[in-house]
Amino acid sequence: MDQIWDGIFQINRGFFYTAKELSLRPGTTIRHILEGHRVQHFKPLSFLILCTTIYVLANYLLGHDTFLNDFFVGFQSGAEENEKQTSQSEIFEWIGNNQVYSYLILIPIFSIASFLGFHKSGYNYVEHLVINLYIGGIQMLIYFLFSLIVHIHSDLVTIPLLLGFAFNIWSYFQIFQNLSTTRKILLLFLTYLFYALLFTGLFTFVLLFTIEK
Template identity: 30%
Template sequence: MNCKNCNSEVSQNYCSNCGQPATLKRIDGHYIVGEIGQILNFEKGIFYTIKELLIRPGENVRHFILENRNRLVKPIIFIIVTSLIYSLVNTFFHIEDGYIKYDEVNKSSVGLIFKWAQNNYGYANIFMGVFIALCTKLFFRKYNYNFYEILILLCFVMGMGMLIFAFFALLQGVTKLDLMGIAGLIGVAYITWSIGQFFDKKKPINYLKAFASYILGALISVFFAIAIGVLIDILSK
């Protein structure tokens, strides 16, 4: 028989060319449990990734980029999953209802863009990460990392930032205390520490550069979104 994936001849249980099983097992409960287990398993799954990024973020991301890309969850998946976790916590406890009023938001394209960002944190964080990566590349131009490698770094550390927000949002929902301001400070501090550690943790100036690149990139992304919204409003009149 021929492989259904690459059409090579198969004489054993697996294709010698691409590794595809000769006969796929039916999707059942065991398959679903196995897929979930692969995502959540502590060895190479999201729990392991969170643990490693919590204690040695810069070292682990550098190892992922330069040496081994199988130990951590894929960065794009990580930031989308962690953003989804925050969105679910926010939806359940309505944390942001006290900060954002949609009566004014719905009246302009700018408001609609920010409403979309709030409803799609994973993609919005990737969008913001592009501008932060550009600023980080500018501030750390002496280091031999390209734009895409820096973007991978930001996917990991911004994903952890979303988990920090999710944790404090959960605490706020349970305790009714206003904790999101603290979450913001800790989130920015973590991202700054992670970026500085990634490039060279022994240089204090790197942490200042990391903070500047994060804040500047975030502001530029906001201004860019506002500019797009304003331009849409102008062209639609």
């Protein structure tokens, strides 16, 4: 069993070490990985999948919705019921019920945005994908830890979302440390703007396809 876990998931030598390093020095750790120091680190896609699974499973066992589900429920509340709204609800419901797949879709889209925003940084799209897979994994662990706290104190729901956003900003500041603070803020703003446009375009396409179907 030890060989199976170590060979497939690399739990014993990679996951906890990677999670610790990414939590303490995300930008530095990711830059070292991109430079080729990968032996002791968990693979980025496996890291995200495992972290997301831990988070979703914890919420399932605790018997409450994830923060993403809570967000979409609040977004839809008070909206008028029509064909478009029904299709939106179906899309949101699918995202909420399939969060591992949802993040596997959204992170490549965000990576396109970060690649466009930081296109002069020297990192290609695949490297931006690696960056965001690792950041996304730690964000899931943040949500997991707060899901245990929110289970007791429900008024803390917004804190993990803000911390996840702050962690993303902090990571990018460390990764692109050669840029000035003003430039990093500007490029991050452009990244989120591109992401909003890309997400809106994808959502609109899926919505139109759902309505026509």
